[in-house]
Amino acid sequence: xxxxxxxxxxxxxxxxxxxxxxxxxxxxxxxxxxxxxxxxxxxxxxxxxxxxxxxxxxxxxxxxxxxxxxxxxxxxxxxxxxxxxxxxxxxxxxxxxxxxxxxxxxxxxxxxxxxxxxxxxxxxxxxxxxxxxxxxxxxxxxxxxxxxxxx
Numbered sequence: 001x002x003x004x005x006x007x008x009x010x011x012x013x014x015x016x017x018x019x020x021x022x023x024x025x026x027x028x029x030x031x032x033x034x035x036x037x038x039x040x041x042x043x044x045x046x047x048x049x050x051x052x053x054x055x056x057x058x059x060x061x062x063x064x065x066x067x068x069x070x071x072x073x074x075x076x077x078x079x080x081x082x083x084x085x086x087x088x089x090x091x092x093x094x095x096x097x098x099x100x101x102x103x104x105x106x107x108x109x110x111x112x113x114x115x116x117x118x119x120x121x122x123x124x125x126x127x128x129x130x131x132x133x134x135x136x137x138x139x140x141x142x143x144x145x146x147x148x149x150x151x
Contacts, residue, residue, distance in 0.1 A: 004030075005037075010068050013039055026099030027079055034073040036060060038084060038097060041067035045087035048073060049094065050080060057082070081133060096135050104132070105141045113143045 005013075005024045012018035013025070027036050036048050038060060046060040046069045057076065060069035082100060086093050105124060112118035113125075121143070130139045 004035075004063075004070065010064055013068070014064075014066055022099060022103050026097060026102070027082065029077075029079070030072070032072045034076045034079065035070060036073065036082070036084075036097075037068070037070040038099070039068055040084075040086055040088075043067050043069065043086045043088055045092075046071075047085040049083045049085050051083055052081060056085070060084075096137075101132055101135075104139050114145065 009018060009024060013021060018024070021039075025037050025039060027034060029035075036058070038046060040046060043062075046062075048057045048060065048071065049055065050057050058071045058073040060071035062068070063070050082097065084095050084097050086095055109118065109121075109124045113121060125141050125143060127138050127140045130137065132139070
């Protein structure tokens, strides 16, 4: 069960150098219940919308003025399909949260890439049109492992 990220983690997300954003962003089961976290710069208001019913489930609270939002969804225990209703500059937009889908590079592909034996990396790396959970879009994957710093 994950807990609310600390200031250092939020700063790293905004800087674009947090190693595992999926561990923070999206929907998570926490001790307080289901929690949704989103990084939405310049947003003024964010609501979680249940995709199946179109019903507003919870309003996310802005925890960082740069646009980090979080909120617990009352009376819900199981993960579900959702969208975000985001208000930017007075205009409300309904978006699919990219972090709701989780990492899209299968573990076997990551393992083969790491050991250098993947025979068809072009099938998983780069941009590929796809439909996931009823949402059409582009899945994009890169392989960029971290190197240890030299002494």
